[in-house]
Amino acid sequence: MRRATDAQDHNGTVPTKKQSQVTAAPTRRRELLxxxxxxxxxxxYNATTVRKIADHAGMLAGSLYYHxxxxxxxxxxxxxxFLDELWDGYxxxxxxxxxxxxxxxxxxxxxxxxxxxHRAAVAIYQKESRHxxxxxxxxxxxxSQRKFEKTWLSTLERGVAAEVFRADLDVRLTYRFVRxxxxxxxxxxxxxxQHSPEEIARQYLSMVLxxxxxxPQPLT
Amino acid sequence: MRRATDAQDHNGTVPTKKQSQVTAAPTRRRELLxxxxxxxxxxxYNATTVRKIADHAGMLAGSLYYHxxxxxxxxxxxxxxFLDELWDGYxxxxxxxxxxxxxxxxxxxxxxxxxxxHRAAVAIYQKESRHxxxxxxxxxxxxSQRKFEKTWLSTLERGVAAEVFRADLDVRLTYRFVRxxxxxxxxxxxxxxQHSPEEIARQYLSMVLxxxxxxPQPLT
Amino acid sequence: MRRATDAQDHNGTVPTKKQSQVTAAPTRRRELLxxxxxxxxxxxYNATTVRKIADHAGMLAGSLYYHxxxxxxxxxxxxxxFLDELWDGYxxxxxxxxxxxxxxxxxxxxxxxxxxxHRAAVAIYQKESRHxxxxxxxxxxxxSQRKFEKTWLSTLERGVAAEVFRADLDVRLTYRFVRxxxxxxxxxxxxxxQHSPEEIARQYLSMVLxxxxxxPQPLT
Amino acid sequence: MRRATDAQDHNGTVPTKKQSQVTAAPTRRRELLxxxxxxxxxxxYNATTVRKIADHAGMLAGSLYYHxxxxxxxxxxxxxxFLDELWDGYxxxxxxxxxxxxxxxxxxxxxxxxxxxHRAAVAIYQKESRHxxxxxxxxxxxxSQRKFEKTWLSTLERGVAAEVFRADLDVRLTYRFVRxxxxxxxxxxxxxxQHSPEEIARQYLSMVLxxxxxxPQPLT
DNA sequence: TATGAATGAGGGTTCATTCAT
DNA sequence: TATGAATGAACCCTCATTCAT
Numbered sequence: 001m002r003r004a005t006d007a008q009d010h011n012g013t014v015p016t017k018k019q020s021q022v023t024a025a026p027t028r029r030r031e032l033l034x035x036x037x038x039x040x041x042x043x044x045y046n047a048t049t050v051r052k053i054a055d056h057a058g059m060l061a062g063s064l065y066y067h068x069x070x071x072x073x074x075x076x077x078x079x080x081x082f083l084d085e086l087w088d089g090y091x092x093x094x095x096x097x098x099x100x101x102x103x104x105x106x107x108x109x110x111x112x113x114x115x116x117x118h119r120a121a122v123a124i125y126q127k128e129s130r131h132x133x134x135x136x137x138x139x140x141x142x143x144s145q146r147k148f149e150k151t152w153l154s155t156l157e158r159g160v161a162a163e164v165f166r167a168d169l170d171v172r173l174t175y176r177f178v179r180x181x182x183x184x185x186x187x188x189x190x191x192x193x194q195h196s197p198e199e200i201a202r203q204y205l206s207m208v209l210x211x212x213x214x215x216p217q218p219l220t
Numbered sequence: 221m222r223r224a225t226d227a228q229d230h231n232g233t234v235p236t237k238k239q240s241q242v243t244a245a246p247t248r249r250r251e252l253l254x255x256x257x258x259x260x261x262x263x264x265y266n267a268t269t270v271r272k273i274a275d276h277a278g279m280l281a282g283s284l285y286y287h288x289x290x291x292x293x294x295x296x297x298x299x300x301x302f303l304d305e306l307w308d309g310y311x312x313x314x315x316x317x318x319x320x321x322x323x324x325x326x327x328x329x330x331x332x333x334x335x336x337x338h339r340a341a342v343a344i345y346q347k348e349s350r351h352x353x354x355x356x357x358x359x360x361x362x363x364s365q366r367k368f369e370k371t372w373l374s375t376l377e378r379g380v381a382a383e384v385f386r387a388d389l390d391v392r393l394t395y396r397f398v399r400x401x402x403x404x405x406x407x408x409x410x411x412x413x414q415h416s417p418e419e420i421a422r423q424y425l426s427m428v429l430x431x432x433x434x435x436p437q438p439l440t
Numbered sequence: 441m442r443r444a445t446d447a448q449d450h451n452g453t454v455p456t457k458k459q460s461q462v463t464a465a466p467t468r469r470r471e472l473l474x475x476x477x478x479x480x481x482x483x484x485y486n487a488t489t490v491r492k493i494a495d496h497a498g499m500l501a502g503s504l505y506y507h508x509x510x511x512x513x514x515x516x517x518x519x520x521x522f523l524d525e526l527w528d529g530y531x532x533x534x535x536x537x538x539x540x541x542x543x544x545x546x547x548x549x550x551x552x553x554x555x556x557x558h559r560a561a562v563a564i565y566q567k568e569s570r571h572x573x574x575x576x577x578x579x580x581x582x583x584s585q586r587k588f589e590k591t592w593l594s595t596l597e598r599g600v601a602a603e604v605f606r607a608d609l610d611v612r613l614t615y616r617f618v619r620x621x622x623x624x625x626x627x628x629x630x631x632x633x634q635h636s637p638e639e640i641a642r643q644y645l646s647m648v649l650x651x652x653x654x655x656p657q658p659l660t
Numbered sequence: 661m662r663r664a665t666d667a668q669d670h671n672g673t674v675p676t677k678k679q680s681q682v683t684a685a686p687t688r689r690r691e692l693l694x695x696x697x698x699x700x701x702x703x704x705y706n707a708t709t710v711r712k713i714a715d716h717a718g719m720l721a722g723s724l725y726y727h728x729x730x731x732x733x734x735x736x737x738x739x740x741x742f743l744d745e746l747w748d749g750y751x752x753x754x755x756x757x758x759x760x761x762x763x764x765x766x767x768x769x770x771x772x773x774x775x776x777x778h779r780a781a782v783a784i785y786q787k788e789s790r791h792x793x794x795x796x797x798x799x800x801x802x803x804s805q806r807k808f809e810k811t812w813l814s815t816l817e818r819g820v821a822a823e824v825f826r827a828d829l830d831v832r833l834t835y836r837f838v839r840x841x842x843x844x845x846x847x848x849x850x851x852x853x854q855h856s857p858e859e860i861a862r863q864y865l866s867m868v869l870x871x872x873x874x875x876p877q878p879l880t
Numbered sequence: 881t882a883t884g885a886a887t888g889a890g891g892g893t894t895c896a897t898t899c900a901t
Numbered sequence: 902t903a904t905g906a907a908t909g910a911a912c913c914c915t916c917a918t919t920c921a922t
Contacts, residue, residue, distance in 0.1 A: 028902095042351070043351050044264070044266060044347075044348075044351060046264060046266035046267045047266045047351065049894080049895060049896085050895075050896060050897085051895080051896095059902090059903065059904090060903070060904055060905075061895085061896080061897090062897080062898075062899085062903080062904070062905075062906090063902075063903045063904070065896090065897070065898075065899095066902060066903070067902090070896075070897080071895095071896065071897090072896095101433070127264075127347050128264075130407070131262070131263055131264060131267065163434060164433065164434060165432050165433060165434065166432055166433070166434055168426075169423060169426065169427065169432065170415075170423060173415075173420070173423050173424075174427065174432055176405070176408055177401065177424065177427055177432075178432070180400065180401060180404040180405070180407075181397060181400065181401050184400040184401075184404050185396070185400070187350075187400070188396055195390075195393070200393070203389060203390060203393055204393075204397065206388075206389065207389065207394065207397055207428075207431070208427075208431060208432055209431045209432060209433040210430075210431035210433060210435075211427070211428060211429045211430040211431035212385050212386055212389065212394055212397075212398070212428055212429060213321070213384065213385060213386070213429040213430060214383060214384060214385065214386055215430070215435065248885090269911080269912065269913085270912075270913060270914080271911095271912080271913090279885095279886070279887090280886075280887060280888070281888095281912090281913080281914085282886085282887070282888070282889090282913095282914075282915075282916085283885075283886050283887070283888095284914095285913090285914065285915075285916095286884085286885060286886070287885090290913080290914075291912095291913065291914090468906090482791070483791055484704070484706060484787075484788075484791060486704060486706035486707045487706045487791065489890085489891060489892080490891075490892060490893085491890095491891080491892090499906090499907070499908085500907075500908060500909065501891090501892080501893085501909095502892095502893075502894075502895085502907085502908070502909070502910090503906075503907050503908070503909095505892090505893065505894075505895095506905080506906060506907070507906090510892075510893075511891095511892065511893090541873070567704075567787050568704075570847070571702065571703055571704060571707065603874060604873065604874060605872050605873060605874065606872055606873070606874055608866075609863060609866065609867065609872065610855075610863060613855070613860070613863050613864075614867065614872055616845070616848055617841060617864065617867055617872075618872070620840065620841065620844040620845070620847075621837060621840065621841050624840040624841075624844050625836070625840070627790070627840075628836055635830075635833075640833070643829060643830060643833050644833075644837065646828075646829065647829065647834065647837055647868075647871070648867075648871060648872060649871045649872060649873040650870075650871035650873060650875075651867070651868060651869045651870040651871035652825050652826055652829065652834055652837075652838070652868060652869060653761070653824065653825060653826070653869040653870060654823060654824060654825065654826055655870075655875065688881095709915080709916060709917080710916075710917060710918085711916075711917095719881090719882065719883090720882070720883055720884075721916085721917080721918090722882080722883070722884075722885090722918080722919075722920085723881070723882045723883070725917090725918070725919075726881060726882070727881090730917075730918080731916095731917065731918090732917095882922100883921105883922085884920100884921095884922090885919100885920090885921095886918100886919085886920090886921105887916105887917100887918080887919075887920105888916100888917100888918095889915105889916095889917095889918105890914105890915090890916090891913105891914085891915075891916100892912100892913090892914090892915100893911105893912080893913085893914105894910105894911085894912075894913100895908105895909100895910095895911090895912100896908100896909100896910095897907100897908080897909095897910105898906100898907085898908075899905100899906090899907090899908105900904100900905095900906095900907105901903100901904085901905090
């Protein structure tokens with residue numbers, strides 16, 4: 001867990017209380033990162049020039065280097081911030097030690113909340129994480145993914161053991177199914193739309209758990 | 221002649237439907253496109269240099285321009301070829317005028333077959349189509365997407381009307397759910413793996429239709 | 441900072457009519473354009489590499505793109521600036537509504553002054569305008585040429601009507617004769633040489649009007 | 661006078677009688693050179709790709725290399741052929757040892773005949789000779805130019821001495837005036853137009869010798 | 881004689897980055 | 902903090918040329 005700059009550690013967990021910090025710097029930093037994330041998400045990391053980010057932020061390209069070491073460090077900070085917060089949420093859920101079905105429900109809901117909060121970051125993660133993972137600097141992505149997989153797989157397995165989830169399905173396949181199903185939503189989700197993250201979570205869970213087909217009425 | 225031919229021998233022998241004449245030119249063209257698609261899929265279109273493609277093909281960067289107009293035209297041909305074939309398959313399915321449930325089953329199965337055949341192209345489509353669609357040249361992507369949406373939505377609606385699919389779900393949400401669920405598979409699918417496309421389709425359909433939860437045994 | 445400044449100090453201090461404010465930017469721009477024009481004129485536009493221009497300007501090739509959009513846009517600006525100034529001069533002459541002979545004299549003199557001021561641009565115009573005119577971007581060349589032709593032809597015709605110019609010559613031929621005769625001078629003219637533009641104009645006019653042959657003494 | 665290929669010497673003087681030679685080769689060679697010259701003249705040597713020439717000739721770029729060593733050798737042969745023929749004509753004129761006025765008349769007429777015969781070559785010469793002259797390979801251009809200058813200057817000087825040409829003009833200026841005046845005609849001349857080369861020569865000579873102004877009627 | 885395919889040396893251009901002000 | 906100008910590496914692409922067939 002090398003960190004490019006020290007400043008980073010400081011605002012990793014300042015999401016809800018904004019202006020509380022006296023120094024304006026972290027706020028500006030966050031604004032710039034949000035701007036960058038938005039552009040990265042829309043155009044792709046590679047296709048995004050530093051100039052475009054600067055344009056959106058109303059400054060010149062060179063000026064960004066007063067705030068950040070490099071384009072890549074911006075990307076890193078965006079993804080790290082997102083993942084840190086995601087795991088805060090997940091860890092809280094896991095700490096509650098609910099049953100498998102409730103755990104799954106809670107994780108999915110938490111995921112949609114993160115999509116709501118970090119839509120851009122999630123979209124970036126989706127598109128870029130695979131080839132970024134190759135770089136040493138982004139090893140934390142791989143690590144997070146591993147934790148992620150472990151968390152979900154074990155939840156699913158607990159569910160199968162408890163006869164809450166079907167046993168006739170390939171667990172890895174199910175895992176991918178659930179995982180993708182949730183996260184890809186970031187590609188079309190627009191915060192402030194007609195569905196709240198919780199409402200979307202409810203519908204998704206309903207589909208994932210019970211399917212989209214009407215069940216044949218059993219006997220009656 | 222490095223990796224190119226490896227990927228080649230696998231799905232390279234598709235010209236069964238196209239030109240029976242084994243003219244060298246089209247073959248070489250296809251080989252190069254397959255190579256390019258592989259690299260595009262792995263590293264992203266923007267991050268892929270023409271040089272890298274040429275390396276994989278065992279030639280120099282400039283030599284590619286004997287066969288193609290530009291890097292972009294390679295991308296275009298890759299996507300077009302894929303979509304053309306996809307719609308061949310879909311249209312055949314639709315022409316059969318099956319019931320909604322069977323149509324959905326057939327479309328999903330066909331989709332996984334396309335993923336099997338054009339994994340790289342699908343992955344590229346997934347990652348790049350959004351921002352490519354802005355360009356006039358790639359307008360066909362938008363058009364295809366529109367047809368796609370219409371096809372799936374109407375199938376789902378027919379199913380709801382026929383009381384085959386649940387009526388309590390937002391249809392657009394369901395559409396996105398099913399669509400994404402299927403296509404994202406391209407991001408992890410590896411042809412020649414332990415599951416055949418049909419087997420994966422079967423399991424996916426089972427999850428999508430009936431959910432992953434065990435149904436509370438009625439009566440007993 | 442090699443040759444650029446040499447050529448500069450010579451005709452570089454022209455901004456008397458433009459912006460009195462000595463903002464650095466426009467000056468730099470002009471310096472670079474003068475450098476580029478010099479190289480274009482000497483080696484031909486196509487044979488001139490952007491790197492050569494940069495070398496002459498004492499910078500790297502890429503740096504030119506901070507100031508200009510492209511090599512072509514440099515060419516465009518060079519030609520446009522020249523033609524704008526040329527027409528400023530011509531229009532002033534025409535506005536004076538002199539007789540045909542005086543008009544011709546004034547136009548020729550003005551032309552040599554422009555050659556003196558914009559020798560490089562004139563040389564470029566001479567060599568490249570024909571095939572540039574095909575491009576939409578350089579349509580202004582064709583337009584200027586049309587105005588040019590109209591101006592000269594009408595002056596000649598007025599002169600013929602007024603029995604100042606010979607009537608036994610093909611007017612178009614005469615037009616080309618005068619036009620070429622003047623402008624080709626740019627190919628050998630060197631500013632600061634032994635003849636001032638006005639002196640050259642005088643001699644040229646003498647040849648054009650009265651010929652190089654000694655007239656048979658008419659009776660006396 | 662180095663020559664790239666031997667074949668060259670053979671068709672230097674075959675212009676009028678085409679198919680007389682048994683071997684078709686030289687004819688093909690000449691055709692290709694004519695094609696090349698046309699394209700060079702229209703688009704400029706540097707802007708002309710070998711492919712364009714080949715297109716015009718109905719073959720592939722590589723095939724030209726069966727006939728010629730290089731693009732540059734084509735250019736060389738085009739210019740050499742033209743200059744050889746030009747000097748044939750000039751030398752004939754000079755051998756006649758006419759008076760200065762008749763010599764000038766004959767040289768100008770001969771020049772227009774060459775323009776008629778080798779329009780493309782003349783245009784190329786006009787545009788490219790300056791920067792080609794720097795290359796060792798094209799030293800013959802400089803040499804020819806020197807001879808040219810000597811010929812014209814001495815003719816003019818003889819004329820001044822014989823009180824046939826005006827003495828009040830700078831001879832070098834007059835030389836350039838006459839020279840340019842004639843040759844630039846290649847830039848607009850179209851063979852087969854309404855004026856024959858001889859007719860154009862006559863009018864040009866009239867302008868050059870007597871001017872375009874009406875002489876003030878002396879006494880009467 | 882001509883083709884098809886490839887080479888390899890640039891050429892124009894982009895862009896992340898630097899740095900003096 | 903931000904700007905303006907420049908760097909330098911890399912990128913896409915072009916093109917004269919080669920060569921086996």
